[in-house]
Amino acid sequence: MQSSLRKLSSTFIIASLLRLSFTDVRVQSAALDRSSEAAEAAITNPREECTPYGYAPVYTQLNKFPEVWEAASILPNDQAARAKWNSISGSIPTNIPVKSLYPFWSTNFLYLTLFFTITVSTYCWWTYDLCTTPKLAGLAPDITAAPEPLTLGYGFDDGPNCSHNIFYDYLESQNQKATFYFIGSNVADWPLEAQRALVDGHEICAHTWSHPYMTTFTSEDAFAELWYSMQMIKLVVGVTPTCWRPPYGDVDDRIRSIAKGLGLQTIMWKYDSEDADVDGSDITHKTVVRKYNDFIKTAESGTFNSGGAIFLTHELNNFTMSTAVDFYPQLKSVFKHLVPVGVSLNKTRPYVETNYALPTFEQYISGTLTVNSNIRILPNSSSSTSSSTSSDATLPSSSNTASVTTTSSNAASAMNMGRENVLFLLSLGLIYSMF
Numbered sequence: 001m002q003s004s005l006r007k008l009s010s011t012f013i014i015a016s017l018l019r020l021s022f023t024d025v026r027v028q029s030a031a032l033d034r035s036s037e038a039a040e041a042a043i044t045n046p047r048e049e050c051t052p053y054g055y056a057p058v059y060t061q062l063n064k065f066p067e068v069w070e071a072a073s074i075l076p077n078d079q080a081a082r083a084k085w086n087s088i089s090g091s092i093p094t095n096i097p098v099k100s101l102y103p104f105w106s107t108n109f110l111y112l113t114l115f116f117t118i119t120v121s122t123y124c125w126w127t128y129d130l131c132t133t134p135k136l137a138g139l140a141p142d143i144t145a146a147p148e149p150l151t152l153g154y155g156f157d158d159g160p161n162c163s164h165n166i167f168y169d170y171l172e173s174q175n176q177k178a179t180f181y182f183i184g185s186n187v188a189d190w191p192l193e194a195q196r197a198l199v200d201g202h203e204i205c206a207h208t209w210s211h212p213y214m215t216t217f218t219s220e221d222a223f224a225e226l227w228y229s230m231q232m233i234k235l236v237v238g239v240t241p242t243c244w245r246p247p248y249g250d251v252d253d254r255i256r257s258i259a260k261g262l263g264l265q266t267i268m269w270k271y272d273s274e275d276a277d278v279d280g281s282d283i284t285h286k287t288v289v290r291k292y293n294d295f296i297k298t299a300e301s302g303t304f305n306s307g308g309a310i311f312l313t314h315e316l317n318n319f320t321m322s323t324a325v326d327f328y329p330q331l332k333s334v335f336k337h338l339v340p341v342g343v344s345l346n347k348t349r350p351y352v353e354t355n356y357a358l359p360t361f362e363q364y365i366s367g368t369l370t371v372n373s374n375i376r377i378l379p380n381s382s383s384s385t386s387s388s389t390s391s392d393a394t395l396p397s398s399s400n401t402a403s404v405t406t407t408s409s410n411a412a413s414a415m416n417m418g419r420e421n422v423l424f425l426l427s428l429g430l431i432y433s434m435f
């Protein structure tokens with residue numbers, strides 16, 4: 001009797017435990033529904049947000065894309081990419097050299113000095129002298145400002161960031177739309193976050209596949225960086241961008257020609273918050289706060305009374321996003337209008353697909369922030385539901401995303417092509433040539 005009682009009680013305990021664990025599983029899976037844009041947008045714990053998930057419409061297609069976070073080149077069997085490249089390659093200049101990342105003390109020093117002297121000021125290389133008006137015939141000037149007075153072309157680079165929900169919630173609470181420059185690899189890693197941008201009524205531009213210095217890439221590889229970022233955005237969000245922003249602003253007339261061949265308008269900036277450049281020594285959080293304050297003072301001084309501005313900011317990490325939130329009220333008060341860049345340009349058809357529209361500038365500032373929110377653009381994600389609980393092996397881990405920040409800033413500091421460095425090289429070249 002005692003033994004059967006013991007058996008009964010242990011069965012009861014086990015059953016209770018099982019029930020408990022079932023309950024736990026139920027609660028947990030409800031909390032971690034990663035199968036739809038809406039469910040993903042509801043997560044506000046950054047740790048949960050940044051836990052990788054599988055999304056079938058993406059991971060079943062990853063074999064059609066370059067490795068996530070690796071420099072892109074046209075895949076061997078990609079006929080569509082090859083055909084597009086063949087159709088535009090004839091119009092890409094071949095006399096503009098691919099830039100080099102060699103340090104000045106290498107054996108390439110003399111060649112580089114010569115190369116910089118001859119070519120650097122010729123082909124509108126922004127990294128050298130902030131040039132935004134192309135020298136090559138047929139290329140439109142880069143967009144560097146919102147044309148309307150007292151208007152800020154509001155936008156953020158480097159997304160989608162996995163923990164951006166609080167930031168996007170804030171924008172939503174302010175009825176604020178922005179332009180987001182998405183990195184293809186980030187879209188592949190965080191597809192539901194990318195979808196949220198469109199669902200929330202923001203504008204999406206491309207920001208390359210792996211965020212390289214584009215002028216250091218061969219023309220074909222630079223094409224691949226743009227092409228695959230556009231294709232990934234199309235796959236995930238359902239629309240193909242017609243605007244892009246060069247990582248680090250590194251663009252010249254060769255890269256602009258490639259972008260033009262892909263129907264991409266080049267969007268730059270004139271003011272920089274330096275929020276992505278924080279390195280803890282030269283550029284600190286204080287530097288960024290000062291940059292924001294300087295920009296606000298510039299606006300207060302009347303600089304934008306006859307034409308607006310674009311200010312470079314990022315959704316790169318919690319600091320860049322929370323700083324954007326901190327300064328939003330001040331930006332709102334010194335500018336009359338904060339609008340997506342496409343809206344400032346009256347670009348009512350922002351994508352290749354014509355079934356999606358942005359409001360005109362006049363519509364937007366009159367309160368019509370979106371014009372076709374009833375149209376469903378997002379791909380059907382029903383097939384993702386079952387797979388969302390399956391292995392994430394086909395998707396890169398979140399550590400890849402974390403490494404982006406590091407890679408970007410390392411690359412930035414490793415880039416020996418800043419204006420100071422170029423001038424330094426030229427001076428050295430001059431001294432050298434005197435002997």
Ligand SMILES: [Zn+2]
Binds near residue numbers: 157158207246248
């Ligand atoms: Zn960037």
